Amino acid sequence: MLNEIMVDVKGLVKRYGSFVAVKGVEFQVKKGEIFGLLGPNGAGKTTTIEMLVGLRKADEGTANLASFDVRKQVNKVKEVIGVQLQSTSLFELLKVEEILHLYASFYPSNVDIPQLIDDMLLSEKQNDRIKGLSGGQKQRLAIALALIHDPNIVFLDEPTTGLDPQARRTLWDIVLRLKELGKTVILSTHYMDEAHVLCDRIGIMDQGELIALDTPTNLVKKLQATSSVEFRLTNPPEQEWFMKMDGVEEVSIKDTFVQLYTDDLQLALTSLIQVSSEHDLNIKDLQTRTATLEDVFIHMTGRSLRES
Amino acid sequence: MRAYWQLTLAQLRIFARNKQVLFFTLLFPVILMLALGSFVGGGNTLSITVGMVDLDQTDASKDLKELFNKNEGIETQSYKKTETGKEAVENGNIQLLIEIPKGYEASLKDKNQAFSLPVYYNEKNLSASELGLTVVNGIIDQYSKQLVDYKPLVTIERVGIEALNLRYIDFLVPGIVAMMIMSNNMNGVAGQISAWRERGILRRMQGTRLKASTFIAAQITARLLLNGTQALLVVLIADLIFNINVAGSWLAMIFFIVLGTLAFMSIGFIIAGIAKNPESAGPIAGFASFPLLFLGGVFFPVSNMPDWFQPIVKVLPIAPLTSALRETMNLGTPIFQLGTETLILGAWLVGGFALASYVFKWE
Numbered sequence: 001m002l003n004e005i006m007v008d009v010k011g012l013v014k015r016y017g018s019f020v021a022v023k024g025v026e027f028q029v030k031k032g033e034i035f036g037l038l039g040p041n042g043a044g045k046t047t048t049i050e051m052l053v054g055l056r057k058a059d060e061g062t063a064n065l066a067s068f069d070v071r072k073q074v075n076k077v078k079e080v081i082g083v084q085l086q087s088t089s090l091f092e093l094l095k096v097e098e099i100l101h102l103y104a105s106f107y108p109s110n111v112d113i114p115q116l117i118d119d120m121l122l123s124e125k126q127n128d129r130i131k132g133l134s135g136g137q138k139q140r141l142a143i144a145l146a147l148i149h150d151p152n153i154v155f156l157d158e159p160t161t162g163l164d165p166q167a168r169r170t171l172w173d174i175v176l177r178l179k180e181l182g183k184t185v186i187l188s189t190h191y192m193d194e195a196h197v198l199c200d201r202i203g204i205m206d207q208g209e210l211i212a213l214d215t216p217t218n219l220v221k222k223l224q225a226t227s228s229v230e231f232r233l234t235n236p237p238e239q240e241w242f243m244k245m246d247g248v249e250e251v252s253i254k255d256t257f258v259q260l261y262t263d264d265l266q267l268a269l270t271s272l273i274q275v276s277s278e279h280d281l282n283i284k285d286l287q288t289r290t291a292t293l294e295d296v297f298i299h300m301t302g303r304s305l306r307e308s
Numbered sequence: 309m310r311a312y313w314q315l316t317l318a319q320l321r322i323f324a325r326n327k328q329v330l331f332f333t334l335l336f337p338v339i340l341m342l343a344l345g346s347f348v349g350g351g352n353t354l355s356i357t358v359g360m361v362d363l364d365q366t367d368a369s370k371d372l373k374e375l376f377n378k379n380e381g382i383e384t385q386s387y388k389k390t391e392t393g394k395e396a397v398e399n400g401n402i403q404l405l406i407e408i409p410k411g412y413e414a415s416l417k418d419k420n421q422a423f424s425l426p427v428y429y430n431e432k433n434l435s436a437s438e439l440g441l442t443v444v445n446g447i448i449d450q451y452s453k454q455l456v457d458y459k460p461l462v463t464i465e466r467v468g469i470e471a472l473n474l475r476y477i478d479f480l481v482p483g484i485v486a487m488m489i490m491s492n493n494m495n496g497v498a499g500q501i502s503a504w505r506e507r508g509i510l511r512r513m514q515g516t517r518l519k520a521s522t523f524i525a526a527q528i529t530a531r532l533l534l535n536g537t538q539a540l541l542v543v544l545i546a547d548l549i550f551n552i553n554v555a556g557s558w559l560a561m562i563f564f565i566v567l568g569t570l571a572f573m574s575i576g577f578i579i580a581g582i583a584k585n586p587e588s589a590g591p592i593a594g595f596a597s598f599p600l601l602f603l604g605g606v607f608f609p610v611s612n613m614p615d616w617f618q619p620i621v622k623v624l625p626i627a628p629l630t631s632a633l634r635e636t637m638n639l640g641t642p643i644f645q646l647g648t649e650t651l652i653l654g655a656w657l658v659g660g661f662a663l664a665s666y667v668f669k670w671e
Contacts, residue, residue, distance in 0.1 A: 053515055054515075055511060055514060055515060055671075075517060078515065078516060078517050079517060083512075083515040085508065085511065085512055085515065088507075088508040088509070088511065088512040089507040089508060089509055090509060090512070091318060091322060091509065093321065093322045093325040093326060094318055094321060094322065098318065098321065099318075101314060102314045102315065102317075102318050103516065105310040105311040105313070105314035105315075106311050106513070106516040106517050106518040107516065107517055108517075129325075145512075
C-alpha cells in the first residue's frame with residue numbers, strides 16, 4: 001500500500017516563447033511521502049507545480065495524480081489535490097471561519113471546519129479578518145484551505161518563504177503531521193535546511209531541469225567530499241594552487257572567501273597549516289563543517305542557492 | 309449551488325465591510341444631485357410673469373386683473389405706476405406689462421368701439437415676449453367675446469393637454485441614477501476583478517472545483533443587490549428632498565435599473581478581461597465612461613446634439629437607460645412603449661456577457 005504511486009510526472013515541458021521554463025521533468029512520488037523540489041528562484045519549481053495542479057497547460061508530457069491524468073481529467077484531479085500557491089492572497093475582508101466555509105462550498109464534501117481551524121492553530125483567530133493575520137497565520141490558513149476537502153495529495157509552493165524562524169518551525173510541524181495522516185506532500189523550497197528536515201526525497205531543480213533526485217542523506221553522500229574547510233584570505237592565489245594540496249578534492253573561491261572540499265578533513269587541515277606557514281598566508285575565520293545540500297547544489301551547478 | 313450562495317454572501321460581506329467604497333459611491337451622486345438641483349434652474353423652466361398697472365381702479369378693471377390672476381399659465385405682479393412696471397420689463401423681472409388706462413370701464417359700457425390695452429414688452433427678450441403676448445392675446449380675446457355675448461359658429465374644442473411642469477431636477481435625477489449605475493458597475497467590476505486577478509485571488513480559486521460561470525453569476529447577484537439598492541436609495545433621497553415624483557410604475561423603474569446594471573456590469577467584465585493589470589483597468593473604464601457621461605443625455609438632452617450625431621448616441625448603452633428612466637419617472641410612459649430602449653439595453657447585456665465570457669481569464 002505504501003508503495004502505491006500517487007504522483008507520476010512524465011516529461012513535462014513548458015515554454016514561454018523561446019524561453020524553456022521546464023525542460024522535460026520526470027519523477028514519481030509514493031503515497032505518504034514528502035517530496036521536495038529544491039532549487040533557486042526561477043529554477044522552474046513553481047511552473048512545474050502549476051502544471052501538476054492544472055493551472056497551466058504543459059506543452060509536452062503529462063502527469064497522473066492518484067491515477068487521474070491532469071491533462072484529460074483536470075476536474076477529477078482538482079478533487080484529490082489541495083494547493084497552497086506561492087504569493088496568493090485571499091479576500092482580506094473576510095474572516096478566517098468565513099473563508100473556510102466559502103472554500104468548503106466549492107467541493108462536494110469537506111472536513112470538520114472547527115477541527116481544521118484547531119489543527120492549524122488558528123482557534124484564537126477564527127473570527128478575525130484575514131487582513132489582520134500575521135504572515136505565519138496567513139500561511140497556515142492557506143494550508144487549511146488546501147486541506148478543506150480532505151485531499152490525498154497536498155501541494156505546498158514555498159510555504160515558509162518570508163516567515164520568521166519561529167513561524168517556520170511551527171509550519172514544519174504541521175507538514176510533518178500531514179505525513180502522519182497519510183497525505184502525500186509535494187513542496188517546493190529554496191531553503192536547504194527545510195528540505196533536509198521535511199523531505200523523504202528531494203529533486204534538485206536548476207534552469208528548468210531536474211538535476212538530481214534522491215534522499216537528502218544520499219545526495220550528500222554522493223558528494224565526493226563530505227567535509228568543507230572554509231576561511232578568508234586577502235589576495236587568494238589561483239584555484240589550481242589549492243588543488244595541489246594533499247586531500248583537497250575541490251576548491252571554490254569567491255573574492256576573499258575560500259572553500260576546500262575534502263574526504264579527509266585531517267589531512268586537508270594539516271596540509272593547509274603547512275602551506276600557510278611556508279608561504280606566510282594570513283588565514284582568517286577558519287571553519288570546518290560537514291557538507292550539506294547547499295554544497296550538493298554548488299557541486300552540481302557551480303553556483304550557490306542564494307545567488308542564482 | 310452552495311458555492312454560488314457562499315460566493316454571493318462573501319461578496320456582500322466584502323461590500324459591507326468596505327465602508328469607504330460604499331459611502332463614496334453613494335455620496336457622489338447624492339452630492340451631484342444636491343448641487344445641480346439647488347444651484348441650476350431653481351425649478352422654473354420657462355415662466356411668464358405679467359405685470360399689471362391698474363390706472364382705472366374700477367370693478368371692470370378688477371375683473372380683468374382677476375382673470376389674469378386665475379390663469380395658471382402665467383404669473384402676475386401688480387405695479388402702482390407705469391414707470392416702475394416698465395423698468396421691471398427692462399430688467400427682465402417680468403416679461404410683459406399690461407396697462408389698464410383710466411376710462412376702461414366707461415369705454416366697456418359704451419360698447420361702441422374696441423378699447424385697446426397697451427402691452428409693453430422687451431424686444432431684447434423676444435421669445436419670452438412673443439410667447440407672453442400670445443397668451444395675453446388669447447385671454448383678452450376670449451374675455452371680449454364673452455363680454456359681447458359673441459356666439460361663434462365654428463369653435464375649436466380646447467382639450468387641455470396639461471402642461472408638464474418639468475423642473476431641471478426632474479430631468480436630472482433619472483440621469484444621475486443612470487450615471488451612477490454606469491460608473492459603479494463598469495468601474496467597480498473592472499477594478500475589483502482585475503485587482504483580484506493581480507493578487508492571485510482568482511488563480512487560487514481556479515485551483516478548486518469552482519467553475520467560472522458560478523463565480524460570475526455570484527458576482528452579478530451580489531452587485532445587482534448592492535447597486536440596485538443604491539440606485540433606489542438615490543431616487544428615494546431625491547423624492548424626499550426635491551419632491552420628485554415617479555410618474556410611472558416603480559416596478560418599471562426597477563426593471564430598467566436592473567437591466568442597466570446588468571448591461572454595464574457586462575461591459576465591466578469585458579474591461580476586466582482586457583486590462584492587463586488593475587492600474588490600467590481604471591483608465592480604460594474612465595476612457596469608456598467619460599464620453600458616455602456627456603453623450604448619454606445625463607446632463608443635457610440628447611435632442612440638443614447635432615442631428616447626424618444622435619443615432620450614434622442613441623445606441624450607446626447610457627442613452628437608452630437615461631431615456632427609459634426619464635420616460636418612466638417623468639412621463640409615466642408604460643413599459644411596453646419602451647421597447648426600443650429595452651431592446652438596445654438587452655442587446656448590450658447579451659453581447660456584453662458573450663464577449664466578457666470570451667475574454668475572461670482567471671490570471
